[in-house]
Amino acid sequence: MTEGMPQKSSDALGAALLLAPALLVIAIAFLAPLARLAALSFSSPQGVLAAYRELLGDEVFWIVLRNTIGLAAIVTIITLTGGFALALALTRLGGGWRLALFAAVVLPLWVSVLVRTFSWMLLLERNGPINEAMVATGVIGQPVQLLFNFTGVTIAMVHVLLPYAVLPIYAALVKIDPALLKASEGLGASFATTFQRVLLPLSARGVATAAAFVFLLSLSFFVTPALLGGANNMTIPMLIDTFVNERLAWPLAGAASMLLLGLVLGCIAVIGRFVPLGGLAEAR
Amino acid sequence: MLDRRHLMAGGAALAFAGALRPAFAQGGKLTFCSWGGALSDLEKAALLDPFAKTKGIEIVAASPTNYAKLKAMVEAGQPEWDLVDVGGRFIWQGADLLEPLDMSLIPNAKALDKSWVASKGIFTSTGATVIAWNTKAFPEGKGPKSWKDFWNVKDFPGPRGLYKPFYYNYEAALLAAGTPRDQVFPVTDEKAKLAIEKIRELKPSIKVWWTAGAQPPQLLTSGELAMSSAWSGRVLAVKKENAPVDMTYDDGIAWGNAWVVPKGTPNAKLAMEAINYAIGLDAQLRLNSFGTYGPVLVEAAAKGTPEERKTMVTAPENIKNMLILNEEQAAIYSAKYEDDWNKMQLG
Numbered sequence: 001m002t003e004g005m006p007q008k009s010s011d012a013l014g015a016a017l018l019l020a021p022a023l024l025v026i027a028i029a030f031l032a033p034l035a036r037l038a039a040l041s042f043s044s045p046q047g048v049l050a051a052y053r054e055l056l057g058d059e060v061f062w063i064v065l066r067n068t069i070g071l072a073a074i075v076t077i078i079t080l081t082g083g084f085a086l087a088l089a090l091t092r093l094g095g096g097w098r099l100a101l102f103a104a105v106v107l108p109l110w111v112s113v114l115v116r117t118f119s120w121m122l123l124l125e126r127n128g129p130i131n132e133a134m135v136a137t138g139v140i141g142q143p144v145q146l147l148f149n150f151t152g153v154t155i156a157m158v159h160v161l162l163p164y165a166v167l168p169i170y171a172a173l174v175k176i177d178p179a180l181l182k183a184s185e186g187l188g189a190s191f192a193t194t195f196q197r198v199l200l201p202l203s204a205r206g207v208a209t210a211a212a213f214v215f216l217l218s219l220s221f222f223v224t225p226a227l228l229g230g231a232n233n234m235t236i237p238m239l240i241d242t243f244v245n246e247r248l249a250w251p252l253a254g255a256a257s258m259l260l261l262g263l264v265l266g267c268i269a270v271i272g273r274f275v276p277l278g279g280l281a282e283a284r
Numbered sequence: 285m286l287d288r289r290h291l292m293a294g295g296a297a298l299a300f301a302g303a304l305r306p307a308f309a310q311g312g313k314l315t316f317c318s319w320g321g322a323l324s325d326l327e328k329a330a331l332l333d334p335f336a337k338t339k340g341i342e343i344v345a346a347s348p349t350n351y352a353k354l355k356a357m358v359e360a361g362q363p364e365w366d367l368v369d370v371g372g373r374f375i376w377q378g379a380d381l382l383e384p385l386d387m388s389l390i391p392n393a394k395a396l397d398k399s400w401v402a403s404k405g406i407f408t409s410t411g412a413t414v415i416a417w418n419t420k421a422f423p424e425g426k427g428p429k430s431w432k433d434f435w436n437v438k439d440f441p442g443p444r445g446l447y448k449p450f451y452y453n454y455e456a457a458l459l460a461a462g463t464p465r466d467q468v469f470p471v472t473d474e475k476a477k478l479a480i481e482k483i484r485e486l487k488p489s490i491k492v493w494w495t496a497g498a499q500p501p502q503l504l505t506s507g508e509l510a511m512s513s514a515w516s517g518r519v520l521a522v523k524k525e526n527a528p529v530d531m532t533y534d535d536g537i538a539w540g541n542a543w544v545v546p547k548g549t550p551n552a553k554l555a556m557e558a559i560n561y562a563i564g565l566d567a568q569l570r571l572n573s574f575g576t577y578g579p580v581l582v583e584a585a586a587k588g589t590p591e592e593r594k595t596m597v598t599a600p601e602n603i604k605n606m607l608i609l610n611e612e613q614a615a616i617y618s619a620k621y622e623d624d625w626n627k628m629q630l631g
Contacts, residue, residue, distance in 0.1 A: 060626045063630045126508045231448065245350060
């Protein structure tokens with residue numbers, strides 16, 4: 001198959017024409033509102049950059065930013081660990097079991113995040129099933145608080161994001177020739193060595209893709225931290241919400257949105273150095 | 285399957301409906317937006333539906349109130365809402381977005397206590413931010429009676445809930461700190477600081493900062509919280525359904541549900557007439573029997589049965605133990621100390 005640049009300029013024109021409708025939709029649906037949002041962020045009555053100056057000079061913004069990145073990082077680590085184990089199990093299981101596990105991983109994607117968050121609210125309540133089960137089995141003496149704090153947010157976010165980790169890692173793991181693992185074992189390597197020197201390097205791209213997905217999605221999570229978190233778990237999207245709905249300070253909301261967008265684009269640029277960006281599209 | 289005959293029948297029905305509509309909408313329609321729940325039910329049944337009947341108009345109900353939406357509508361020049369129930373402080377916070385009230389259309393306002401009437405909004409029913417608790421945590425007669433008790437985690441142990449913004453918490457904290465009711469306002473830097481420090485003191489016990497009125501009754505019922513600040517009408521509504529929740533008006537923070545008219549609505553005149561109707565004696569008397577949010581008109585409150593008066597903020601025996609929220613001052617402290625408040629919550 002030949003790939004590469006189109007040979008003739010008429011080919012390029014044809015390609016441009018064929019792409020035009022899609023580009024137009026993207027421009028109207030995504031770029032135009034984004035441009036308006038950017039314009040809004042510069043529209044503060046106190047001056048063009050006033051909203052950015054106020055935000056960057058505000059201690060609250062920096063605490064919230066730290067919260068957002070910290071939460072995203074921890075959720076990413078837990079999700080990747082769990083996701084890798086699940087993906088590995090998927091490659092090892094036979095027919096029926098694999099199908100069932102796949103369904104368990106993928107089906108929640110069809111349920112709204114809001115519904116899943118509310119379900120966690122019921123499960124994590126002080127008198128909810130999880131606390132009751134832990135008390136009944138003697139794991140804890142009396143119910144612990146799992147809601148409206150970091151624990152609750154983390155549990156629910158990991159659950160929501162798990163499929164985004166499992167799928168790219170699974171895609172990488174199935175490509176590994178089982179003979180390599182057998183060879184490693186045959187040469188006397190322990191499971192830990194095999195994992196470290198064979199499994200992980202060969203699936204690194206899948207893991208990096210999963211990490212990028214989960215981390216970037218975590219940065220912009222709103223519903224789950226807003227409903228399950230406490231006041232000290234405020235994230236940037238929640239801060240933007242209070243600017244929009246409570247303070248009616250829309251230039252500030254615009255500026256915070258632009259900074260979050262900048263952060264996400266920055267992350268993509270950094271990740272792009274390690275994983276070819278096409279890898280993001282490759283993971284299905 | 286859609287065949288020609290069905291299509292024609294459908295067309296005829298549509299034409300018929302079209303012919304009916306102008307007759308029905310003769311007096312126009314009024315879109316009213318409020319917060320939902322017990323409050324919206326009450327406002328529709330007691331205040332607006334009877335008004336619509338006398339005027340031959342249609343009331344379109346919307347919910348919940350959202351200030352950002354209101355701002356966007358007004359700035360776009362086409363407010364979809366004609367009449368909106370807002371938190372009282374929004375009369376001042378959102379002054380630029382509101383139509384000044386034409387008092388010649390609202391003669392009934394003269395009978396109201398001055399504190400319920402402002403140039404851009406009028407309070408049509410009353411409620412309060414009260415102390416509510418789970419009755420399994422604190423049985424009959426053992427419940428808290430003041431914000432001092434609310435802060436007393438030794439004698440009244442258990443997780444607490446408070447409203448997320450500084451609103452209501454400024455007043456509650458100062459009352460807990462021993463500030464006399466008549467000295468809570470006006471706001472000063474010292475009082476705001478004292479209030480925030482007082483909340484910081486209770487912070488380890490505050491497990492939920494609630495944002496929606498439905499949360500406190502639900503969290504108290506499930507036992508997630510032992511005690512919480514709450515909106516009286518929401519608590520009274522779940523009490524009627526025998527939820528294990530109780531409340532006291534003692535030390536409560538009394539406020540009203542304010543009605544405002546968004547700037548630029550074509551139905552401003554009709555909306556103001558609706559306000560006038562809502563604060564009239566007939567409409568206000570209807571609030572008595574609902575037992576959630578009470579009348580603003582003292583004359584109506586005075587006619588309540590002893591049982592009804594128990595649930596009424598404006599009954600003299602209740603209001604004498606309460607602080608009346610100064611919404612104009614609330615608008616000031618909400619904006620001025622927002623950053624300090626956020627820092628306290630995050631830290």
